[in-house]
Amino acid sequence: MAKQYWKPSNLLNPVPCVMISCRDEDGRENIMTAAWAGTICSEPVMVSVSIKKSRYSHDMILHTGEFVMNLTSRKLVKAADYVGIKSGRNIDKFDLFGDLHLTRMDSHIVRAPSIAESPLCLECKVKDVIELGSHDMFIAEVVCTSIDESIIDENGRLDLAKADLVAYSHGEYFALGEKLGKFSYSTHKSERLKTRQINNQMKKKKMPGKQEK
Numbered sequence: 001m002a003k004q005y006w007k008p009s010n011l012l013n014p015v016p017c018v019m020i021s022c023r024d025e026d027g028r029e030n031i032m033t034a035a036w037a038g039t040i041c042s043e044p045v046m047v048s049v050s051i052k053k054s055r056y057s058h059d060m061i062l063h064t065g066e067f068v069m070n071l072t073s074r075k076l077v078k079a080a081d082y083v084g085i086k087s088g089r090n091i092d093k094f095d096l097f098g099d100l101h102l103t104r105m106d107s108h109i110v111r112a113p114s115i116a117e118s119p120l121c122l123e124c125k126v127k128d129v130i131e132l133g134s135h136d137m138f139i140a141e142v143v144c145t146s147i148d149e150s151i152i153d154e155n156g157r158l159d160l161a162k163a164d165l166v167a168y169s170h171g172e173y174f175a176l177g178e179k180l181g182k183f184s185y186s187t188h189k190s191e192r193l194k195t196r197q198i199n200n201q202m203k204k205k206k207m208p209g210k211q212e213k
């Protein structure tokens, strides 16, 4: 396989596309979109988001130490794009109309608001801020998760497929597509059998002498 070697660039893809809602000490509220967000710890549950200092949201989060990470569904993708282009310095992003409208909702624990239309809202408290260069990375603990009841099944289990979440890849938004497997499926009996058959075939090809015996 021929390769080309390029200089480093941000090509880790796909990434999530979340809307970060926040509130400053004077009660002004805002939303920005972030793709450079990730899960970083399970105990305690922690996430990170990298935000440029120039964003209006940056100082709000820095001073209050709180934000909400609102996951984006297919229905919300146009609004997510818009709040990721326009700055809250110039507009109230909780006061948009039509398919750009996002409804402000009180969060359960933090003072930063949540977005009512988002299927999953992670309420976060900042634990650390790391200055990396172009972006500051906010490391935060998730202190509460609000889940839309429409994605909880009759047995009380989360059915995340119903959330219809989107991903962001190389400047474009994508709906999640075909399910390819489940966690640990590669180790299940039927898959192990397939792998063994392939391995045996490969061995036979490599050792034709043995095959003849």
Ligand SMILES: Cc1cc2nc3c(=O)[nH]c(=O)nc-3n(C[C@H](O)[C@H](O)[C@H](O)COP(=O)(O)O)c2cc1C
Pocket (backbone or CB within 6 Å): 017, 030, 031, 032, 033, 034, 035, 036, 037, 050, 051, 052, 054, 055, 056, 057, 058, 080, 081, 083, 084, 085, 086, 087, 088, 089, 135, 168
């Ligand atoms: C899909 C998408 C992903 C983005 N990801 C980030 C990000 O991870 N970090 C960041 O600082 N800005 C990111 N932005 C840009 C900000 O969302 C944008 O500058 C926004 O207008 C900032 O809003 P504010 O000034 O009201 O805080 C992204 C924008 C889009 C559309």
